[in-house]
């Protein structure tokens with residue numbers, strides 16, 4: 001739904017590459033499937049970022065805040081009629097680590113998910129992909145994957161260094177393992193909606209534990 005190609009400031013890029021490459025060395029081996037184990041990619045997902053230098057986290061947050069305000073949310077026409085916040089996580093992988101299984105980011109108020117390719121050592125190597133339903137009878141094989149009993153075709157967007165793609169948070173996606181010896185680095189996250197209006201109604205989000213409700217008020 002939205003795409004651009006943007007570069008991080010050089011000093012920030014260098015710091016992130018160095019930190020992620022160091023941290024990737026320490027990732028653990030995990031159970032993947034029957035009798036199959038693999039080394040886990042590095043991720044800050046579910047972490048609070050406190051083991052990262054504060055100035056780096058601040059610079060990253062400022063970079064995306066500015067990008068979303070000046071470009072993405074502006075170009076999607078959401079800037080002036082919604083209240084939203086964003087989060088992100090930083091991931092690193094290489095040819096020794098596993099891919100990322102099919103998943104979505106939606107849990108009630110995430111409306112946009114995004115992934116910024118910080119460093120793709122092999123230009124446009126197809127790793128990140130979406131899934132498209134296929135007609136009945138399609139054979140599972142290369143370029144396809146069975147998820148929850150249905151066969152899907154894998155769709156690979158552009159993913160060279162600097163590419164940032166945004167999609168609806170309900171869209172299922174996955175990442176194939178990279179064949180790169182060098183560290184492949186991405187920063188991914190969500191835009192979560194707090195309030196939105198179309199001029200006729202005001203939609204307001206409330207989260208109570210695992211329950212999400214939307215209060216809809218008609219505007220006169």
Ligand SMILES: [Fe+2]
Nearest residue numbers: 103105173188
């Ligand atoms: Fe994801």
